[in-house]
Amino acid sequence: MSPRPRPSKSVMPPRAWQRMLSGRRLDLLDPSAMDIEIDDIALGLSRVARWNGQTTGEHGFSVAQHSLIVEDICVHIEPELNTQWRLVALLHDAPEYVIGDMISPFKAALGFDYRRFEDHLEQAIHIRFGLPAKMPAAIKTLIKRADHACAYFEATQLVGFTDGEARQFFGEPPEDYHLIIDPLPAREACVQFVDRFTALSERLSVSQKV
Numbered sequence: 001m002s003p004r005p006r007p008s009k010s011v012m013p014p015r016a017w018q019r020m021l022s023g024r025r026l027d028l029l030d031p032s033a034m035d036i037e038i039d040d041i042a043l044g045l046s047r048v049a050r051w052n053g054q055t056t057g058e059h060g061f062s063v064a065q066h067s068l069i070v071e072d073i074c075v076h077i078e079p080e081l082n083t084q085w086r087l088v089a090l091l092h093d094a095p096e097y098v099i100g101d102m103i104s105p106f107k108a109a110l111g112f113d114y115r116r117f118e119d120h121l122e123q124a125i126h127i128r129f130g131l132p133a134k135m136p137a138a139i140k141t142l143i144k145r146a147d148h149a150c151a152y153f154e155a156t157q158l159v160g161f162t163d164g165e166a167r168q169f170f171g172e173p174p175e176d177y178h179l180i181i182d183p184l185p186a187r188e189a190c191v192q193f194v195d196r197f198t199a200l201s202e203r204l205s206v207s208q209k210v
Contacts, residue, residue: 018098028098031121033128038197041125044097046190055158057183063093064189066150068196069179073146076177083207085139087200088131090193092143095121129201145171153179 017025020040027035042064049060071089075081081089095118123133135143152170155161158181161169184192 026098028117028121031124033124036125036128038129038194041091041094041097042190042193042197045093045193046186048096048100050154051159055154055183056160057158059183059185061154061158061181061183062186062189063096064186064193065184066154067091067093068189068192069150069153069181070143070146071196073149073174073177074142076174077146078142081142083200083204084131085142087129087197087204088126088135088139089143089146090196090200091125091129091131092147094125130204146174149174149177150179153181157181158183 016029017027019025020035020037021043022037022040024035024037024040026032045064045067046062048063049055050063050066051061053060055061067090070092071086074089075086098121099118126133148170152166152173155166155170156163
């Protein structure tokens, strides 16, 4: 008599969520706004290095610090920019607290699926903080322009690009905007990011009550 076959063990589905230090469990494939916390975002972004860490200085240049500068450049370009859109600018790279900062050539190679994943996470973040799920085209263009401007300063000051190379890839820096980048320790970048988020959120809340 042949041996009785053993019952197969149930196969656990692949884990698609990440546990955050806040205790939240974020489903990466179907992110819920309820599982998103600003402290988790700030911590993650402060520990994600731009340029895959290939920058000069004692500390990596974090996405958190980059985001602070991009918001500042947006306001330099559009001084009357609504607080709501300033907050959107600050959070423009927030999905990277989960997925990391992939350099542009690699994003292009990954294609549409990566973009769709990033967009879903961005929408959940916006909903969590009472922001429009979709950005108007003009705001998206403004933030992209500021993002490229910040990349120009990073490239020339931290990465070793010549001025000509940086202008070729990232365009002209904003007129009359001067920036000297000093990469912050992760903890300080985290605190500054949360402080800026809090200030803008409180300002937005007051303006919505008027």
